[in-house]
Amino acid sequence: MDTIFKSLADPARRTLLDSLRAKDGxxxxxxxxxxxxxxxxVMKHLAVLEDAGLIVTRKKGRFKHHYLNAVPLQQAIDRWIEPLLVKPAARAVLDLKSKLEGNATMGQPDFVMQIFIKCxxxxxxEALLDxxxxxxxxxxxxRAERKGNTLTYFLPEDEVMLICTETELTxxxxxxxxxxxxxxxxLPASRYVYLIEPQGDHCGxxxxxxxxxxxxxxxxxxWARTLSGLKTWLETGQAHKFAGDH
Structure with missing residues (x-):
């Protein structure tokens, strides 16, 4: 957590994050x-941000693309801000220093997030498909319901909120x-990819x-809120929805 706050203390690094927020990749x-x-x-500042887990990179051809990683920022908010307004924090701090394993066949993603889970x-x-x-x-x-390779998510009023159809499973x-x-x-459809990388007693x-x-x-x-919920479930066995003020 210290590395996150130290990296945010520099105005040049905040400028880089603002720029990636406006235009990722x-x-x-x-x-x-x-x-x-x-x-x-600039490379030195980017290295600090990557070490703090605030950006992740993906190489395509000769170029390295940089993406804002919102997950550690969401975790910091959950830990330090939301407890003051809602209830005490009950989750561990993430270790968010990593390398991104990209997928060269789908073009450049609009944004990338990364999280480490002790599981x-x-x-x-199984959790991603259940x-x-x-x-x-x-x-x-x-709630969510599965039919074949399709997961359908429903709002509390039982209206369909989101449909996700798996097109490829490795x-x-x-x-x-x-x-x-x-x-x-x-609303037009888009696509997403989950990548799992086992690392000893945890997974990226x-x-x-x-x-x-x-x-x-x-x-x-x-996505940042949903990934936080997934981490909490797998590490504690407790369900928690990080719904914010939506």
Whole structure:
């Protein structure tokens, strides 16, 4: 947690995060234009942010793309801010220093998130596909139901909120699926990918979201809250929905 706050203390690094918030997936050359400093200086700031888990990178061809990782920021909010308003924190701090394993076949993702969960690879894989676990961890839906390769999420009023159809499964390592929002009429679909990387007694889980249409930027925040719920479920066995003020 100290590395997160130390990295945020520098105004240059905050500028880089603001730039990625406005336009995710930028290269070093694009980010260098945001600061009046050398390429090497910008690289040093990016390295600090990556070590703190606030950005993750994905290499495509000759270029490395940088993505804002909202999960540690959400965890910091849950730990230090929400307890003052709601209730005491009861979850552990994440270790968020990692490398992203990308997928070169789907183009460049719109945003990437990464989280580490103390659980087995089997447990994480099963949780991602289990409708009951999804019901307990999704940040806003009341329940989820599975039919074949499709997970449907329902609002408390029993209206369909979201439909996710798995298009590719690589057992225990990768899930690719469509993302069809239904909370408003005629919203276009997009795609996402889960990547699982076992690391001793814990697993790294990376979420990549592709083809996100304009106007659906809040999906990023929803993913951060849902991943936090998944981590809590797998590490404590307790269901908690990080719904915020939605």
């Amino acid at each position: 930028q290269t070093l050359q694009e980010l260098q234009g945001q600061l009046d400093m050398t390429r090497f200086g 087995s690879q089997d447990a994480l894989w 409708a009951n676990v999804q019901s307990a961890t999704d940040f806003v839906s009341a 057992p225990k390592t990768r899930v690719a699926a469509t993302f069809e929002p239904k909370w408003e009429p005629d 889980l990376t979420l990549e979201h592709y083809e996100l249409p304009p106007g659906q930027e809040d999906v990023r925040d929803g």
